[in-house]
Amino acid sequence: DGFLYPNKLLEERGLMQRKGFPESFDIKRLIRFLSDVKAGSPRVEAPVYSHFTYDVLQGETVTVDQPDILVVEGLNVLQPWKPADGDEPQPFVSDFFDFSIYLDADEEAIRRWYIERFLSLRRTSFKDPAAYFHRYSKLTEEEAVETADAIWTSINLANLHKNILPTRQRADLILRKGDDHRIRDVYLRKI
Incomplete structure (x- = not known):
């Protein structure tokens, strides 16, 4: 849930009633995170989400440092990328998984x-x-x-x-x- 957009941004975009739907996540940031972890980058940071405040905690992160195994949990992580007409293919979340x-x-x-x-x-x-x-x-x-x-x-x-x-x-x-x-x-x- 750390890769959800902050509530303020969801409210601005009219997405609060669609929180948890694919469009409410910062997919580019999640893919960048997974790409860095998969590449073996040290000290990769992920945002932290609070179920108490129901929001991403601004400025708070958790650090992942070259793990042997990384468990990624999420409702929409197995979705394939759906390009718009004319878009070039790009990696998507599930492309980084060895086992799902x-x-x-x-x-x-x-x-x-x-x-x-x-x-x-x-x-x-x-x-x-x-x-x-x-x-x-x-x-x-x-x-x-x-x-x-x-x-x-x-x-x-x-x-x-x-x-x-x-x-x-x-x-x-x-x-x-x-x-x-x-x-x-x-x-x-x-x-």
């Missing part, structure tokens, strides 16, 4: 987990007045479920259908979780 894993589950389970997490955060970190989502701490249980379900449907489910699920078959390994979060199925692409 797609974590999968039934849509209804993902929806339920999202709502459960929202309710848990409402009772914990949302209570802090400095939290970005503090306003949700004051909702009744019923209002909180309705709000979480609306966010899930309008943003997360839309992103899942449009951008995430279509990349599943590009993964080298698909791990399918059951309702209890345990891995139920393993699909390994023949390499």
Whole structure:
């Protein structure tokens, strides 16, 4: 999430309701980071994201120093680059991966987990007045479920259908979780 554009920029571009969609990420910066790491550059810095403030922490970075293994996690990292007419091909995020894993589950389970997490955060970190989502701490249980379900449907489910699920078959390994979060199925692409 550190490669998301800062909220201020997302607001200026009208993208806050599409946060997490491919266009909300600084892909060029992410590719530059991955390229530097893959090239063996020492002390490559990545931006830091706070789920508490729901924003990139300006001026804060984490340093990666020539790792043997780097795990890159993200919803949209397996997407292929889609050039506009006349654009020259360029590397994309998944071009830097030696092995990719797609974590999968039934849509209804993902929806339920999202709502459960929202309710848990409402009772914990949302209570802090400095939290970005503090306003949700004051909702009744019923209002909180309705709000979480609306966010899930309008943003997360839309992103899942449009951008995430279509990349599943590009993964080298698909791990399918059951309702209890345990891995139920393993699909390994023949390499």
